[in-house]
Amino acid sequence: MTTIVTLSELERDAESFLQFKRAMGHPYKRGAFEIDRFLRFVRQHWGEEDPIPLAEAIQRWVGGAAAARLSRLPTSSASFGSSACSVGDAIRPAMCPGMAGRR
Numbered sequence: 670m671t672t673i674v675t676l677s678e679l680e681r682d683a684e685s686f687l688q689f690k691r692a693m694g695h696p697y698k699r700g701a702f703e704i705d706r707f708l709r710f711v712r713q714h715w716g717e718e719d720p721i722p723l724a725e726a727i728q729r730w731v732g733g734a735a736a737a738r739l740s741r742l743p744t745s746s747a748s749f750g751s752s753a754c755s756v757g758d759a760i761r762p763a764m765c766p767g768m769a770g771r772r
Contacts, residue, residue, distance in 0.1 A: 672723040676711055679721070683708060 690697040
């Protein structure tokens with residue numbers, strides 16, 4: 670099943686998430702920066718009103734970030750692929766469907 674969202678839904682959820690993290694005492698500055706980068710990416714690729722397939726948006730964003738990192742670092746794409754599957758629960762099902770529910 671594909672989760673479809675809109676940019677306004679993503680922005681609202683991002684703001685709620687940041688408010689929660691900050692209420693828990695975390696400044697979350699770098700995380701907020703990365704969330705803003707993701708929202709800009711989505712806006713550029715899907716626009717303000719278009720339906721956004723969430724898993725595809727995450728895969729394309731992380732894939733682009735991986736390509737940028739790999740061009741600057743002497744690592745292989747295999748090392749990025751293995752680390753991408755160890756990220757938090759929120760994007761693990763989208764990036765690594767076989768790992769859904771694993772910790």
